[in-house]
Amino acid sequence: MDAAVIVVGAGPAGLMLACELRLAGVDVIVLERLVEPTGESRGLGFTARTLEIFDQRGMLAGLGAVEVTDLGHFGGLPVNFRILGPAHSGGVKGVPQAVTEQMLEKYASDLGADIRRGYEVVGCADRGDEVAIDVRTADGPRQLSCAYLVGCDGGRSTVRKAAGFDFPGTESTMEMFLADVSGCDIETRMIGETVPGGMVMAGPLGDGIHRIIVCERGTPPRKRTEPPSWAEVSGAWQRLTGQDISAGTPIWTSAFGNAARQVTEYRRGRVLLVGDSAHIHLPAGGQGMNVSVQDAVNLGWKLAAAVRGDAPETLLDSYHSERHPVGVRLLMNTRAQGLLFLSGSEMQPLRDVMSELIEFDDVSRHLAGMVSGLSIRYEVGAGEHPLLGTRMPKVELVGEQGKTTTTELLHPARGVLLDLADDPALREIAAGWSDRVDVVTVTVHAPVHGEPVAEAKAFLIRPDGYVAWTDSSAADLGEALSRWFGAARQKTVD
Structure with a gap:
């Protein structure tokens, strides 16, 4: 075999999994379709739970000084995460996803992971005692083999499709644009700000660059193979806000929808899925990268134990039993948030009621724990101690x-x-x-x-x-x- 484990995708999930496997002494190859990182950063920080994960592996130093914030939102409605108590730090803001990926790639490489860029996986087959992977490279087709294959290759996962995972859910009913733009002055608009005809958000990123999100209601989603043009993005912005930003220079543009899908099983034999390969959803509250990293950390030590022959089969099965319910709640809360900040004026009474409810500590604590991942509790056996099944706090x-x-x-x-x-x-x-x-x-x-x-x-x-x-x-x-x-x-x- 070429490696005990082959991971497809060098995003945060795949790189984090590679780090976990190497810490456990397992040889791993990471295959990435792109020759170079895109440098795009859809995420601009990470939650308190992901901060704790990076801290428990000694990775935070690789990010330099980070700014922690207690402020968050649920469907555009402010939630103060301080309600969770001083034992849990707030989330980190101002760290672009590209920077997080750079940190993880360096750690994975330093630990000995074999990261191969320009390797596009086009197929795979579980042969019972190994997994065969068909790969396309600049030098022609290749076939690799491994004991276990893990798909961390995103919402359009080739691994998921080739391995035959069921992926039920709902299709997108709307399309949103995301872009970073320079060369124009854009008024700051908070997430969830509704305007006649849709929703807009804008915030400064520094160096004259602004992040904008725009959703124009009534615009059906398009099947795209390329990012939207700047004319599409700036046109939608002008129709909703009245401001012409077409003279700005886009750093990059992207389109996404509100589809919600989750695989019925996170493992099929020797093939497993992590992160967006296993679940897609509206990117509400920046939960996608965070849940993906947490999937990887849950799986890593279990998969390493299976490779070494230490663990019974039930341990590897616990990856699905523990993380699939987390994915169910992820889709539930992102769909609920989408209704709150993407719907029209007919949803305003519900927004008003939710704003009142969030003023109650129990409600605020529940929502903050849900979107941060801090409320996760696994079934680990009967016992009375309040920390049983939860993550050990820093002591x-x-x-x-x-x-x-x-x-x-x-x-x-x-x-x-x-x-x-x-x-x-x-x-x-x-x-x-x-x-x-x-x-x-x-x-x-x-x-x-x-x-x-x-x-x-x-x-x-x-x-x-x-x-x-x-x-x-x-x-x-x-x-x-x-x-x-x-x-x-x-x-x-x-």
């Missing part, structure tokens, strides 16, 4: 090696057993998994933002940062370790 710890944090302990992308009570019995049980799980005997240095960490004597944290077991869980530690990390290593006999 300061102290042990024999000095001070550390839960975030720093996750940098190697391994499992972590926090022994907070200096319990030799727990350490003895975990010894059989020492090749996959780090046992750290520490105490909580100080209470952190009221998080209920000190109420437990031990935590088992998965490589993706989610709490899989505490000492109050119904299962014992050995059962939890076997479920998430496979069978214990056999003891050698002298």
